[in-house]
Amino acid sequence: MIIVKVGGGKNINLDYVCEDFALLVKQNRAILIHGGSWKRNEIAEKLGHPTKTVVSPSGMVSVYTDEKGLEIFLMVYAGLINKIIVSKLQRLGVNAVGLCGVDGKTLEGKIKKEILIQEGERIKLLTGNFTGKVEKFNPKLINLLLENDFIPVVCPPALAKEGEIINVDGDSITSLLAKELKAEKIIFLIEAPGFLKDPNDENSLISEIKKEEIDKYLDFAQGRMKRKILAIKEAISSGVKEIYIGDGRIQHPLLGVFEGKGTKIF
Numbered sequence: 310m311i312i313v314k315v316g317g318g319k320n321i322n323l324d325y326v327c328e329d330f331a332l333l334v335k336q337n338r339a340i341l342i343h344g345g346s347w348k349r350n351e352i353a354e355k356l357g358h359p360t361k362t363v364v365s366p367s368g369m370v371s372v373y374t375d376e377k378g379l380e381i382f383l384m385v386y387a388g389l390i391n392k393i394i395v396s397k398l399q400r401l402g403v404n405a406v407g408l409c410g411v412d413g414k415t416l417e418g419k420i421k422k423e424i425l426i427q428e429g430e431r432i433k434l435l436t437g438n439f440t441g442k443v444e445k446f447n448p449k450l451i452n453l454l455l456e457n458d459f460i461p462v463v464c465p466p467a468l469a470k471e472g473e474i475i476n477v478d479g480d481s482i483t484s485l486l487a488k489e490l491k492a493e494k495i496i497f498l499i500e501a502p503g504f505l506k507d508p509n510d511e512n513s514l515i516s517e518i519k520k521e522e523i524d525k526y527l528d529f530a531q532g533r534m535k536r537k538i539l540a541i542k543e544a545i546s547s548g549v550k551e552i553y554i555g556d557g558r559i560q561h562p563l564l565g566v567f568e569g570k571g572t573k574i575f
Contacts, residue, residue, distance in 0.1 A: 520575060
C-alpha cells in the first residue's frame with residue numbers, strides 16, 4: 310500500500326500528479342489524499358470571508374474555522390477539488406471514487422471549539438471554532454472500494470463525535486490511514502523540491518533523513534512544514550518503512566521521488 314498526499318498549493322500541477330498516480334496504481338494498491346488550501350483561500354476572499362490563520366503559543370500554525378469558513382472549506386475540498394481530481398483520474402483510466410471523512414463516518418475527530426492563539430506578546434482565547442483533531446479511521450468504506458477495484462480519493466473534513474463537521478489536518482489523516490492500512494510508503498507532494506533546510510532557498514534540499522534522526526530536523530521545519538514533520542514522526546512510529554517529500558510542481562512528481570528527487574526518510 311502506498312499513500313500519496315497532495316498539498317493544496319497554487320502551483321501544484323494536478324495533471325502531472327494524476328498522470329503519475331495512474332501509472333502507480335497499475336502495480337500498487339494506492340490511495341490519494343489531497344488538500345485545497347490555496348483554492349479555499351481564493352474563494353473565501355471572493356466571498357468576503359477571508360481564511361484566518363492563527364499561531365498557537367507553542368508555534369503551531371493552523372486555520373481558525375468558524376461556521377461560514379467551514380461551509381467554504383466543505384464546498385472547496387469535498388466538492389470542487391475532490392471532483393476535479395476524480396475526473397482527471399477517470400480520464401486516465403483510473404476508476405477513482407471521491408469521498409471526504411464525513412462519508413461513511415470514515416474519519417472521526419475531536420472538535421476544539423475554543424483555542425488559544427498567540428498574537429505578539431498576548432495570548433488570546435478564540436471561540437466558535439470548527440477545527441479539530443482526527444482521532445479515528447473507520448476502514449469499512451475504503452476497504453470496500455479497494456476490494457472492488459475502485460481507487461479512493463480522500464480529503465477532509467471529518468465528523469466529530471457530536472455529529473458536527475470539523476476541519477482536520479490532511480497530513481494527520483495521512484499518517485492515521487498509513488497506520489491503519491499498514492502502508493509501506495507515503496509520498497507527500499508540496500510546492501518545493503523537498504524538505505528544505507532553509508525554506509527560502511530551494512538549493513538547501515535535505516536529500517536523506519534517517520528515521521531515528523528525524524527529531525534533529527524539527528528546527529528546520531517552519532509554518533505548515535512543522536505539522537507535516539510531526540505527522541511523519543507518527544507514521545514512522547506506526548511502522549511505515551519509507552516516506553518521501555517530493556515536488557508537486559514538476560513532471561513525474563511521483564516517479565521522480567523513487568529516482569532520488571526530493572527527500573527520502575527511511
